[in-house]
Amino acid sequence: MKKLLFLLFAASGILSVYAQKEHHLKEITVVASRTTNNAGGYTTNLRGADIAKGKTAVDVLPFLPNISRENGNFKINGLAVSEIYVNGVKLSDLSELDNISGEMIDKVQVQYLAGADQNAAMSGGTIRITLRRPPEGGYYGSITANADWYRSCGFGNEGLGSMFNYRYKNLSVYDNLFVGASKLEENAKQWQTGPDLQTFITETTKSKGFDFRNRLSLTQQFNSGAQLGGSYLISIYRPRPTSLSLSDNVASAITKRINTIAQEGTLKFCLPLTKKGASMELTADYFNRSNNEHAYYNMENDITGATYERTNLNLWKFKADFIYPHSRKLSWKFGASAQWISSTFNPSATLEDDRFNVSDIPTKTTGFTPIVYTAAQGMFWKLRYSAGINWQLNRISYENIDADVKNHNTQWAINPTIQIMMPFGSKMNHALMLNYKRTLSDIPYSAISSVINWDNAYSYTVGNPDLKAQSADMIMAALSLFRNKINITALYAHTHDRIYWETFQSTENPDVFYTRPVNISGQGVWGVGAEWIEAPLKWWKFKLSGRVEISPENTAIDGIRYGKTRFKEYYYFNNNFRFSNSWGGMLSVNFEPTYRTLDRTYHAVYNINGQIYKTFLDGNLQMAVDFSPLGNRRKLDRQAALNKISYRYTTPVQYIGLSITWNLSGGKKVDVDVIDGIQDYHETKDNR
Numbered sequence: 001m002k003k004l005l006f007l008l009f010a011a012s013g014i015l016s017v018y019a020q021k022e023h024h025l026k027e028i029t030v031v032a033s034r035t036t037n038n039a040g041g042y043t044t045n046l047r048g049a050d051i052a053k054g055k056t057a058v059d060v061l062p063f064l065p066n067i068s069r070e071n072g073n074f075k076i077n078g079l080a081v082s083e084i085y086v087n088g089v090k091l092s093d094l095s096e097l098d099n100i101s102g103e104m105i106d107k108v109q110v111q112y113l114a115g116a117d118q119n120a121a122m123s124g125g126t127i128r129i130t131l132r133r134p135p136e137g138g139y140y141g142s143i144t145a146n147a148d149w150y151r152s153c154g155f156g157n158e159g160l161g162s163m164f165n166y167r168y169k170n171l172s173v174y175d176n177l178f179v180g181a182s183k184l185e186e187n188a189k190q191w192q193t194g195p196d197l198q199t200f201i202t203e204t205t206k207s208k209g210f211d212f213r214n215r216l217s218l219t220q221q222f223n224s225g226a227q228l229g230g231s232y233l234i235s236i237y238r239p240r241p242t243s244l245s246l247s248d249n250v251a252s253a254i255t256k257r258i259n260t261i262a263q264e265g266t267l268k269f270c271l272p273l274t275k276k277g278a279s280m281e282l283t284a285d286y287f288n289r290s291n292n293e294h295a296y297y298n299m300e301n302d303i304t305g306a307t308y309e310r311t312n313l314n315l316w317k318f319k320a321d322f323i324y325p326h327s328r329k330l331s332w333k334f335g336a337s338a339q340w341i342s343s344t345f346n347p348s349a350t351l352e353d354d355r356f357n358v359s360d361i362p363t364k365t366t367g368f369t370p371i372v373y374t375a376a377q378g379m380f381w382k383l384r385y386s387a388g389i390n391w392q393l394n395r396i397s398y399e400n401i402d403a404d405v406k407n408h409n410t411q412w413a414i415n416p417t418i419q420i421m422m423p424f425g426s427k428m429n430h431a432l433m434l435n436y437k438r439t440l441s442d443i444p445y446s447a448i449s450s451v452i453n454w455d456n457a458y459s460y461t462v463g464n465p466d467l468k469a470q471s472a473d474m475i476m477a478a479l480s481l482f483r484n485k486i487n488i489t490a491l492y493a494h495t496h497d498r499i500y501w502e503t504f505q506s507t508e509n510p511d512v513f514y515t516r517p518v519n520i521s522g523q524g525v526w527g528v529g530a531e532w533i534e535a536p537l538k539w540w541k542f543k544l545s546g547r548v549e550i551s552p553e554n555t556a557i558d559g560i561r562y563g564k565t566r567f568k569e570y571y572y573f574n575n576n577f578r579f580s581n582s583w584g585g586m587l588s589v590n591f592e593p594t595y596r597t598l599d600r601t602y603h604a605v606y607n608i609n610g611q612i613y614k615t616f617l618d619g620n621l622q623m624a625v626d627f628s629p630l631g632n633r634r635k636l637d638r639q640a641a642l643n644k645i646s647y648r649y650t651t652p653v654q655y656i657g658l659s660i661t662w663n664l665s666g667g668k669k670v671d672v673d674v675i676d677g678i679q680d681y682h683e684t685k686d687n688r
Helices: 002-012 020-025 057-063 094-099
Strands: 035-037 041-045 067-070 073-076 083-086 105-111 126-131 139-150 154-168 171-194 197-221 227-247 250-272 279-299 302-327 330-351 363-380 383-400 405-424 430-440 452-456 459-462 471-481 486-496 498-505 513-520 523-537 540-552 555-557 560-562 565-578 583-592 595-597 600-602 605-616 621-632 635-640 643-649 655-666
Touching: 057 067, 057 094, 057 105, 057 540, 057 565, 067 565, 083 094, 094 139, 094 154, 094 171, 094 197, 171 227, 197 452, 227 452, 498 635, 513 555, 565 595
Parallel strands: 083 126, 459 513
Antiparallel strands: 035 041, 041 105, 067 073, 105 126, 139 154, 139 655, 154 171, 171 197, 171 643, 197 227, 227 250, 250 279, 279 302, 302 330, 330 363, 363 383, 383 405, 405 430, 430 471, 452 459, 471 486, 486 523, 498 513, 523 540, 540 565, 555 560, 565 583, 583 605, 595 600, 600 635, 605 621, 621 655, 635 643
16 A cells, blocks of 8 residues: 555656657656756656745745745846746746745746757746646636735735636636736935045935736647647836935935836747657747836926936747657757847937936937757766757847937857756766856847936936947756755856946036946856755755855956955745644745955845745635845945945835735636747846
């Protein structure tokens, strides 16, 4: 009987060695473990896992091997995640994960580095979440309502979200909806010191806004095996921020009214070509983002200027992928894609003095990025591998419409990708992985713009039309022991044409400083990380992790030579608790010591976050309380020639959030197919 129960448990953990399109290799591994490693990363089964109970998907991911969440962004082995998918739907906003209960997750596939079939700018890998089929269900989903209380501003960030899957015969329907109101109050201090400059500034930023987002996907499956699908996403964001600064009893303020509408439409056609599994996939995608911004600049309660800026962004992308299974142990994939971008910026300004520098240059930016790739994946002996290469070109045109001046810049590269995994040990419960990838970043559209963005009355950022996209060579080695209980990772990356935000002093106003992106000489970065995942008690599971980045500097900025070796450290301690009577919770602690990079110093930060939840009605209803009792906000020092600018966030971190979630399901047992968008727009911003 015990053997039978063991075999049943093992069978429930059957995972394909190669997920999604890689299933054509027909290589199956049966293990009595939630996690299996493959050439590019791993796949973990979360059905019934304690870490998935009582949490949303955004809280589950940091408990998985080699994944962390830093400043609201997910990272894999210290590299920013390039893409996150849920049932094939690529997320454009992480808030979509807040609508998904962790208990709906069936499995998560983590790819450490992006493959050759993806844009070479995508270095940090991919997370693919597959939702489980409900125990009863032609439909399943959830509805969540939440409200937060902040020590700084009281109640804010109320929202209502839902996620819904449904299938009628061969038609699949997927919908993810969120509507909410946001409220923010941020306090800070800024002081500037230099030979002829001594200033102290207090700053308060308040904002109220409205958010709406909905993604609807329809997919029709035909008897021939062909599949035709379409997806439409609309997102509306309307913040109303006001920044008030006080220096030497002189008050200044910037008030903005921002309206942003983003829309994306996608068509996808999938066609099986042979009975052996060869297939073709064609995708067409259109993305538009329209942004209107009114800004008013005040000094001593007098309006000294006003701007109205309109930005319109259009992206078109076409992609063709072909899969050819050569044998049970070798599969080929090849294809091509082309993306075209068009962005216009139309400002108008009314200024009564020169205190606020604003842009009045209408510009147009166009770009063209074609990619051709081929890749192979398979297994030789116990060695599992994935190797590919792509050719990518970045061609950009930047035009000053008033002056009729155009700048052109073309970059191209051949980018190989190699991923190898070797299991070892008497029970094959250890694994050694080695990855290499060459990256060519996206054209930094947002960073070459002439847009001047004021953070407050004494600092702003501005783009650089001569900026080049950066590239990098990366090598990653990883060791997994005892089925991912202990993970050790080492990474080396060497960047070329690195983008860095240099700080300058305004010539018109000595107390105003601004940052501008520049390309600096290449720099190598070493990284070493380790983590321990353990369940010392039945009701307690933890993940203890740390990472150190080592950067030997060898460059000059503004005539100053930087040649020291810098250390950047991260430490995390995530705890999950599962008690009786449907009670549970989690507690996470993170600490980032002070580190320096070139002309900047980022002072130590730490934070403690927790959650307590209770489920009712067989898990269909859940109430949760999120909280942050303790933390230290960021302080940043920057150097501009002989002047030092210090900025410190003083807003207290304490908050309490309440959420109520209703999980629903019913109907017949079915799979749900979805169609997702394929485009990304990355903004290059100063990390203040």
